[in-house]
Amino acid sequence: MNAAIILFPGSNREGDVARALQQASGKKPKIIWHADHDLPKGTDLVVLPGGFSYGDYLRCGSIAGRANIMDAVRAHAARGGLVLGICNGFQILCESGLLPGVLMRNRDLRFVCKMQHLKVENTSTRFSSHYAPGQVIKVAIAHGEGNFEADAETIARIEGEGRVAFRYCDAAGNVGGAANPNGSTNDIAGFYSEKLNVLGLMPHPENLIDPLVGGTDGRAMFQSLVATKTKAA
Amino acid sequence: MKARVTVTLKTGVLDPQGKAIEGALKSLGVAGVESVRQGKVFDIELSATNKAAAETELKIACEKLLANMVVENYRIDIA
Numbered sequence: 476m477n478a479a480i481i482l483f484p485g486s487n488r489e490g491d492v493a494r495a496l497q498q499a500s501g502k503k504p505k506i507i508w509h510a511d512h513d514l515p516k517g518t519d520l521v522v523l524p525g526g527f528s529y530g531d532y533l534r535c536g537s538i539a540g541r542a543n544i545m546d547a548v549r550a551h552a553a554r555g556g557l558v559l560g561i562c563n564g565f566q567i568l569c570e571s572g573l574l575p576g577v578l579m580r581n582r583d584l585r586f587v588c589k590m591q592h593l594k595v596e597n598t599s600t601r602f603s604s605h606y607a608p609g610q611v612i613k614v615a616i617a618h619g620e621g622n623f624e625a626d627a628e629t630i631a632r633i634e635g636e637g638r639v640a641f642r643y644c645d646a647a648g649n650v651g652g653a654a655n656p657n658g659s660t661n662d663i664a665g666f667y668s669e670k671l672n673v674l675g676l677m678p679h680p681e682n683l684i685d686p687l688v689g690g691t692d693g694r695a696m697f698q699s700l701v702a703t704k705t706k707a708a
Numbered sequence: 709m710k711a712r713v714t715v716t717l718k719t720g721v722l723d724p725q726g727k728a729i730e731g732a733l734k735s736l737g738v739a740g741v742e743s744v745r746q747g748k749v750f751d752i753e754l755s756a757t758n759k760a761a762a763e764t765e766l767k768i769a770c771e772k773l774l775a776n777m778v779v780e781n782y783r784i785d786i787a
Binding site: 577 | 724725728748776
């Protein structure tokens with residue numbers, strides 16, 4: 476598993492995701508500056524990490540979504556390469572057109588920073604094979620703009636094609652209602668592209684890889700990614 | 709040449725910030741506020757001297773960056 480983590484001005488979770496990938500694969504990911512034009516040869520997975528790229532100016536992820544490196548990331552995704560966008564990385568995926576829709580301000584206008592339960596909706600992808608069907612996991616969320624919105628047709632397609640990756644739920648696995656922290660449509664916390672090779676999600680699985688800091692429910696995502704070696708770029 | 713670009717949310721898109729401002733105006737006792745929608749204004753200076761050329765470039769600016777066409781509309785006013 477050769478992973479490349481893109482660093483934007485204002486990214487701040489690149490170290491966390493590098494640690495999670497290294498724990499799962501034994502291999503140190505490369506950190507790539509946003510102004511570069513090319514990904515390292517043989518890159519399997521590109522990660523857009525969390526943070527506040529460009530200070531969230533204009534719209535979250537809007538300026539990063541148009542960075543030089545994003546053309547290479549789009550080409551990588553078009554070839555079937557894996558792309559993971561976490562939190563601000565998810566916002567960047569939507570702003571760059573790699574995923575449809577948009578992440579709007581949280582319903583209650585508050586920045587939400589807490590532990591959150593998620594239901595794993597699809598365990599047949601290269602990101603999720605190490606989770607059990609219907610498994611409820613507990614991970615961290617920390618965002619002000621995580622309210623996923625798209626037109627009804629797009630939502631119907633995402634649902635119809637089984638592309639929802641995670642939904643917000645309570646500890647017992649009951650989806651939605653008070654367990655939805657931001658008003659996201661259909662309680663969507665993360666979803667896949669049509670070819671299931673691009674995943675965007677608001678929660679931070681990379682922060683739940685060590686019992687010392689609250690749990691290990693995030694590990695399975697990185698173990699899944701490492702287990703399913705893909706054709707290199 | 710000076711231009712003003714106004715970006716607003718499309719009708720029907722929930723605007724929690726506008727709603728909060730609306731509530732604040734009402735609580736301040738401002739009479740007759742029926743609704744508030746928040747948008748963004750960009751004042752842009754261009755080297756173009758031809759209005760049509762300026763408008764073409766500004767459209768590109770709006771659609772590539774200034775507006776998210778999924779949820780926003782834009783209006784261009786050239787002085």
